[in-house]
Amino acid sequence: MNSQQEQRNWKKKLFTIIFEADTRAGKNFDLALLVFILISLALVMLQSIPSVNDRYGPSLNKVEWIITILFSIEYLLRIIAVRRPVKYITSFYGMVDLLAILPTYISLIFPASHFLLVIRVLRLMRIFRILKLSQFVREGNAIVQAMKASARRIGIFLAFVLLLSVVLGALVYVVEGRVNDKFSSIPQSIYWAIVTITTVGYGDISPITPAGKIVASLIMLLGYAILAVPTGIVTVEMSKTFKKEDKHSQACPNCAAYGHDPDARFCKYCGSEL
Template sequence: MNAAPPADLAAAATFGRPLAGWRLKAYAIIFEADTRAGRAFDLALVGLILASVAVVMLDSVASLHAQWGGVFTVLEWGFTALFTLEYLLRLACVQQPWRYARSFFGVVDLLAIAPTYLALLFPALHALIDVRVLRLLRIFRILKLAAYVSEYRALGQALWATRRKIAVFLGFVLLVTLVMGTLMYVVEGPANGFTSVPVSVYWAITTMTTVGFGDITPKTDLGRLIASTMMLLGWGTLAVPTGIVSAEIAARRGPAEVTTRTCPACLSEGHLSSARFCRDCGQPLPRHQRDA
């Protein structure tokens, strides 16, 4: 008679697929990277992602496509088959596959494989759009890399925590560009290329962001003074949000141990190795699998 499953797994089983047998092993390998198998899987997947994106980029070069188009097609189908298998395994080993399918990385996983099948199943699409547009969607594979770098999560958390400060700052920048653009429209006028307030605001945005295309330039002394002020203010548009986010990242940096533990119920990541319950949904966590 089989032994009863651990209490945490039994409780979590009520929320979706039971994590037992090969599903539990697959889950530890695919969603966590604290074991040799998990690290090997992640490194192999990163290599496949980079290789597939390189194939898409090379295939977009006309001369290379004419000479190696057949090879690129075979490689693309090989990558698609591997990513499809990975996607199905992810759905099979999580407790709530529909929740994962609707998550950010679940959508990215689907976008990474869908264009190949769409171009095959609907060849008539070429009458409406160029099928190459579908092929460009495969670049979403590069977004899958974010799942394997903890710094992405730290940066995302810092941006989310400082969203109000950044929103206030962007509102101030928008106000300045609107006022200065309107002022330049009054000072320079249509004779010097400032034909309307929206065009003048466009000039103010390109000047404040230090892009300065040069398609519109002030001709009067007062206009050049305003432009100089805008250029100096442009330095602040780069320094202020960078300082806000950097300060938040520094404040969040601590001695907490970083792991890749993932909650099987809500798919929240980064739990401590000693954690017994998910910090977001409160569900029991499986035993942490880790080796050197």
């Protein structure tokens, strides 16, 4: 019983240090973690500069491996500290923590994947929780909720745009295909329609006939109207989902989830007592 109690106390202390930012030890741990993340990002950027990599590449690589090993140990400690590791592993932060260390190991097989370490920048989102910038956390949660609520309608809208691009691409191919070698096929014309309807306008392909220019002008005007649709969908959902309640930085000891209400006694994700 004593050994079990000691183990529970040890895991509770470990959880407080790693997941909580309310204690001094927890805040210092998170701040040190952010420093290592920034150093790691700087190393990746320096290694992408040929002159720097040619001169200091081996040394930068050694430092990067040291940081990756530290992050790997930290990831394992996070799994050990929570009561339900699977909940943490499959959570957003859990996936980000895993993806932050995988590129270094994958680079042993595929060297180019090393530069995917820039995904570690996502771990900097913890700074909002550490520095008690709860208003940013609340607004970020509102955006995420709005995107989730409007995902189905945006998906239908994108499908409609894709079908419209196919029709417009085929139309401009009929108009331009015989006199303009840029529109050499329907897929090439669909590519142009997508670039035009999204108002990107690379300029690598453009119509030369009067009829083609008329079609292009209509597609450009249509593009402005189309861009307003997803914006309106998300804005409506944001007005519904935005909540004024403040959130605290306490993490659930069972699934390591954040974003609970100040007076919450149980986790709203897994139901465990906070």
